[in-house]
Amino acid sequence: MTNEKQLVGEKAAEFIQDGMTVGLGTGSTAYYFVLALAERIKNEGLKIVGVPTSIATAELAQEQGITIRSIDEVEQLDITVDGTDEFDDDLNGIKGGGGALLIEKIVANNSQEIIWIADHTKKVDQLGAFPLPVEVITEGSQQLLRYFEEKGYHPTLRLDSEGNPYVTDHKHYIIDLHLEKITHPYDLAEELIHLVGVVEHGLFLNRANKVIIAEDDAAQIITK
Numbered sequence: 001m002t003n004e005k006q007l008v009g010e011k012a013a014e015f016i017q018d019g020m021t022v023g024l025g026t027g028s029t030a031y032y033f034v035l036a037l038a039e040r041i042k043n044e045g046l047k048i049v050g051v052p053t054s055i056a057t058a059e060l061a062q063e064q065g066i067t068i069r070s071i072d073e074v075e076q077l078d079i080t081v082d083g084t085d086e087f088d089d090d091l092n093g094i095k096g097g098g099g100a101l102l103i104e105k106i107v108a109n110n111s112q113e114i115i116w117i118a119d120h121t122k123k124v125d126q127l128g129a130f131p132l133p134v135e136v137i138t139e140g141s142q143q144l145l146r147y148f149e150e151k152g153y154h155p156t157l158r159l160d161s162e163g164n165p166y167v168t169d170h171k172h173y174i175i176d177l178h179l180e181k182i183t184h185p186y187d188l189a190e191e192l193i194h195l196v197g198v199v200e201h202g203l204f205l206n207r208a209n210k211v212i213i214a215e216d217d218a219a220q221i222i223t224k
């Protein structure tokens, strides 16, 4: 059986050119991109600077011999390759299933080009079946949970494998909103970002330029 995540990760690595500063996404699909990029660096001698979007990706990139810099150590990025939890026909998406949405969004906002890599399950007609992650500061998180409950957003505080609140790389909590259907993503994004205590949300609207998706055992490129 085809490993779709590997297929699209390897395809994305073909878009990287010598001298680029490259945003390195987070998650099980981005993992394969990082491995494929490291292979190209070893085999072809590409000179690349990687900007990781999480501690996990920074560790992986270092293990693989990729030179890394933080987002504050580069002026801007040529390209970012990242996974996504869902995307629709407009290439709007939900990200943050892996908890790295904050730096993923900062890196995306400073990239000239953004490619998402996705297995076939990630394409949806309407966003929302995947719970929307909202990164919040820890203090006041109970109040935000109550607010979201009252709004009918069906919030849950994300927990780690031991049943404790999941803590992000930047020591925040994540509240997942179980919305099922997001009919007005731009309005929702506007509401969430103005709530005091919310650091960032996982709606990535009008950001991706391309999605590489696995379909029928081949990598298909969807361009905006």
Ligand SMILES: O=C(CO)[C@H](O)[C@H](O)COP(=O)(O)O
Binding pocket: 025, 026, 027, 028, 029, 030, 082, 083, 084, 085, 094, 095, 096, 097, 098, 099, 100, 101, 104
């Ligand atoms: O947004 C993310 C992490 O914060 C990931 O890109 C997203 O969760 C997809 O992950 P995977 O490739 O493991 O399905």
